[in-house]
Amino acid sequence: MQKKSVPEWISVGVLSERTGVSVSALHFYERKGLIKSQRNKSNHRQYPKHVIRVVSLIQVAQRTGFSLEDILFELEGLSNRTRVTLEDWEQLGSRWQSELDRKITQLTELRDMMTDCIGCGCLSLERCRLLNPYDELGKKGAGPQLMTE
Amino acid sequence: MQKKSVPEWISVGVLSERTGVSVSALHFYERKGLIKSQRNKSNHRQYPKHVIRVVSLIQVAQRTGFSLEDILFELEGLSNRTRVTLEDWEQLGSRWQSELDRKITQLTELRDMMTDCIGCGCLSLERCRLLNPYDELGKKGAGPQLMTE
DNA sequence: GCTTGACCTCAACTTAAGTTTAGGTTTCAG
DNA sequence: CTGAAACCTAAACTTAAGTTGAGGTCAAGC
Numbered sequence: 001m002q003k004k005s006v007p008e009w010i011s012v013g014v015l016s017e018r019t020g021v022s023v024s025a026l027h028f029y030e031r032k033g034l035i036k037s038q039r040n041k042s043n044h045r046q047y048p049k050h051v052i053r054v055v056s057l058i059q060v061a062q063r064t065g066f067s068l069e070d071i072l073f074e075l076e077g078l079s080n081r082t083r084v085t086l087e088d089w090e091q092l093g094s095r096w097q098s099e100l101d102r103k104i105t106q107l108t109e110l111r112d113m114m115t116d117c118i119g120c121g122c123l124s125l126e127r128c129r130l131l132n133p134y135d136e137l138g139k140k141g142a143g144p145q146l147m148t149e
Numbered sequence: 150m151q152k153k154s155v156p157e158w159i160s161v162g163v164l165s166e167r168t169g170v171s172v173s174a175l176h177f178y179e180r181k182g183l184i185k186s187q188r189n190k191s192n193h194r195q196y197p198k199h200v201i202r203v204v205s206l207i208q209v210a211q212r213t214g215f216s217l218e219d220i221l222f223e224l225e226g227l228s229n230r231t232r233v234t235l236e237d238w239e240q241l242g243s244r245w246q247s248e249l250d251r252k253i254t255q256l257t258e259l260r261d262m263m264t265d266c267i268g269c270g271c272l273s274l275e276r277c278r279l280l281n282p283y284d285e286l287g288k289k290g291a292g293p294q295l296m297t298e
Numbered sequence: 299g300c301t302t303g304a305c306c307t308c309a310a311c312t313t314a315a316g317t318t319t320a321g322g323t324t325t326c327a328g
Numbered sequence: 329c330t331g332a333a334a335c336c337t338a339a340a341c342t343t344a345a346g347t348t349g350a351g352g353t354c355a356a357g358c
Contacts, residue, residue, distance in 0.1 A: 013304065023305090028346055042354055044305055063259055068345070093267040100260040104253055110212055111249040118242040162334065172335090173317055181315095191324055193335055217315070 009038070009046040019055040026055070034058060034072055053084050057092065064096050065103060158187070158195040168204040175204070183207060183221055202233050206241065213245045214252060 016023045029035050030045070035054055037045035054075070061071045074095070078088045165172045178184050179194070184203055186194035203224070210220045223244070227237045 011304080022347080024347055025345080027306095032345095042305075044354090060259075060263075062345095064256075090267055093263055097260055097263050097267075100256055100263070104256050104260065107213075107249055107253050107256070110209075111246055111253065114209075114213075114242055114246050114249070118239055118246075160334080171317080174315080176336095177316055188336095191335075193324085211315095 008049045009040075010049055010052075012037075012045045012047070015047050015051060015055065018052050019059070021055055021059070029055070029058065029068075032068055032072060034068065034075060050084070057084060057089075061092075061096060064100050066096070066099070157198045158189075159198055159201075161186075161194045161196070164196050164201060164204065167201050168208070170204055170208070178204070178207065178217075181217055181221060183217065183224060199233070206233060206238075210241075210245060213249050215245070215248070 010018075012023050012026055015021075016026055019026075021029075026035070030037060035047070035051050037047050037051075040046050057075075058068075058071055061074070062068075066074075074092060078084065078092075159167075161172050161175055164170075165175055168175075170178075175184070179186060184196070184200050186196050186200075189195050206224075207217075207220055210223070211217075215223070223241060227233065227241075
């Protein structure tokens with residue numbers, strides 16, 4: 001019992017409507033190699049319907065902060081270029097989750113540092129780890145430091 | 150008992166060293182109006198030492214995701230353009246914190262959606278709220294939807 | 299048979315946040 | 329006196345992710 005594979009082609013306009021991505025951006029993605037199309041006899045692009053999913057994944061990846069270059073790299077690693085399977089999705093999804101976790105951690109640290117700093121109020125250029133991330137305290141010996149400005 | 154105000158001038162090279170921001174970027178910031186300098190007799194820029202703090206704040210703001218334009222706007226709202234006081238910092242700091250909170254919330258939502266989605270595995274273009282943020286389900290009536298691809 | 303809408307290509311433009319390059323001074327150390 | 333270090337300006341270049349514009353084709357509807 002083989003499922004029939006029914007590509008069912010859609011135009012760039014329809015792809016744009018279905019994904020919320022502008023036609024010009026879709027052309028752009030195609031130039032970058034993120035999606036592929038066939039042409040009909042009038043030279044119009046025809047996309048297999050499942051490209052909708054690829055475009056949607058691209059959008060999710062962008063929202064998590066990946067560049068199109070990164071995304072192209074990820075997509076190229078997939079077993080099958082246009083058809084995104086469940087395994088593909090599990091792979092991508094967990095990779096993207098780690099990236100998101102990394103980002104969230106970073107921002108949270110920054111926010112906590114900010115909380116400390118506002119509470120502390122020292123605004124010291126010498127001591128403040130927020131204002132002074134490339135800290136080189138210790139060079140000058142320990143102990144209280146003057147806030148020389 | 151008045152404190153003497155001792156500006157103590159520093160060169161662009163020193164400012165660059167102290168902040169970790171390249172000289173060309175500092176020139177750029179000056180063109181954009183984010184920092185100001187005086188010139189000495191050889192036409193070299195001289196910055197009052199507390200500009201270091203302004204540049205540090207610019208970096209923090211950038212790390213929290215503000216554009217230089219935003220930052221310029223914030224800095225212009227300060228009581229005093231170059232000298233950043235404790236009150237200034239409290240003002241800015243809490244504004245930036247909210248922005249950070251907003252971002253963290255967004256990313257967290259995206260990550261949780263992703264967790265759901267990977268667990269669910271449906272990858273349905275019709276139903277998935279991750280793949281389909283501009284959802285218009287309901288248009289077609291409720292009930293189970295075919296994953297037509 | 300003409301207009302309209304959807305599509306095509308290619309090239310130039312846009313914004314942000316700088317960097318790079320080219321050419322020109324000044325100042326200090328040897 | 330000579331050369332290097334630090335500085336100056338102005339303009340062009342860079343990258344990302346597209347957008348905009350000009351000019352052209354094609355099929356459908358009136």
